Each structure stands twice: as C-alpha cells, then as structure tokens.
Amino acid sequence: MAVTRKPVVEVRRSQRRRRTVSAYRDGERVVVLIPDQFSRAEESEWVDRMLARLAAREGRLARSDAELLARAARLIDLYLSEHGSAVAPASVRWVTNQNGRWGSCTPADRTIRISHRVQDMPDWVIDYVLLHELAHLIVPSHNAEFWALVARYPRSERARGYLEGVAATAAIP
Numbered sequence: 648m649a650v651t652r653k654p655v656v657e658v659r660r661s662q663r664r665r666r667t668v669s670a671y672r673d674g675e676r677v678v679v680l681i682p683d684q685f686s687r688a689e690e691s692e693w694v695d696r697m698l699a700r701l702a703a704r705e706g707r708l709a710r711s712d713a714e715l716l717a718r719a720a721r722l723i724d725l726y727l728s729e730h731g732s733a734v735a736p737a738s739v740r741w742v743t744n745q746n747g748r749w750g751s752c753t754p755a756d757r758t759i760r761i762s763h764r765v766q767d768m769p770d771w772v773i774d775y776v777l778l779h780e781l782a783h784l785i786v787p788s789h790n791a792e793f794w795a796l797v798a799r800y801p802r803s804e805r806a807r808g809y810l811e812g813v814a815a816t817a818a819i820p
C-alpha cells in the first residue's frame with residue numbers, strides 16, 4: 648500500500664481576496680491563498696479541499712502519461728506494426744504548454760507531446776491525434792505517404808472533422 652505523506656501547507660491570507668481560494672505547489676510545500684476574512688474553521692476546510700483538488704489533478708496527469716504510452720503501443724500494433732522499432736517513441740506525454748497544436752513530434756529525439764486540451768475528447772479522437780504524431784516518426788512531413796499511413800486508422804477523417812469543429816468554436820469570441 649502506498650504511504651501518502653501530508654504535504655507542508657503554507658496558508659497566506661490576503662485582504663484583497665474576497666471569495667477566491669487558490670493553491671499551488673512550491674517545491675515540497677503547498678501554498679494556499681485565502682481571503683483574510685476567513686475563520687479558522689473555513690481555513691481548515693478550504694485547505695483540505697484544495698489539497699484534495701491538487702492531488703486529483705496531479706494523479707490524473709500521472710496516470711494519463713502511462714495510459715498514453717500504452718495507447719501508443721496498441722496503435723502501433725494495429726496500424727504501423729511493419730515499421731517495428733522505427734516507430735517506437737522515446738517518450739509520449741501530455742503537456743499543457745502547447746496551445747496552438749493538438750500534438751507535436753520531434754523525430755530527432757523521438758519524443759511526442761499531446762496537448763492537455765485533447766485529454767477530455769473521445770477516445771477515438773485521442774487515438775487519431777496520437778497516431779498522427781506516431782506516423783511522423785516514419786514520415787516527418789505532411790506528404791502523400793504520411794496521409795496514407797494516417798488513413799489506415801478508419802476514423803481519421805471523422806476525427807479531423809471533430810478537431811476542426813473544436814478549433815472553429817474556440818476561435819469564436
């Protein structure tokens with residue numbers, strides 16, 4: 648069984664805050680920002696709540712990185728198996744710093760990054776985004792050979808339509 652260590656919590660009260668509470672990790676500590684007017688009871692209630700929220704967020708990201716790698720292995724098996732080790736990525740992970748693209752691939756070091764914005768999309772869309780980046784390990788550019796690899800995934804066209812729809816909606820102010 649895993650031992651869960653309670654992190655060191657630093658509570659900062661702010662007179663400028665009215666109702667909002669936020670928390671972030673700073674090394675080994677967790678800093679929780681609360682309004683100055685909170686009572687001790689409210690403070691302790693909110694610290695517990697923010698710690699739970701932080702743990703859920705971090706747990707989800709950690710689990711998903713492993714899941715993403717397993718997903719990549721399955722897609723390679725199904726659609727790109729004849730390329731063998733040439734298509735094995737060095738790493739596949741979720742990233743939050745990629746807002747202009749759904750995914751990216753660096754063939755030189757064989758790393759793949761998928762935007763966290765894809766995380767809540769349907770499985771078949773995540774599969775498409777991932778397969779697209781895996782195919783770049785074989786063909787770096789968007790040429791006919793590349794699209795032929797991607798088209799092996801039966802829902803490629805549909806997934807591209809889905810992503811275009813999301814992009815168009817996001818662009819509406």
Ligand SMILES: [Zn+2]
Nearest residue numbers: 779780783789
């Ligand atoms: Zn591409």
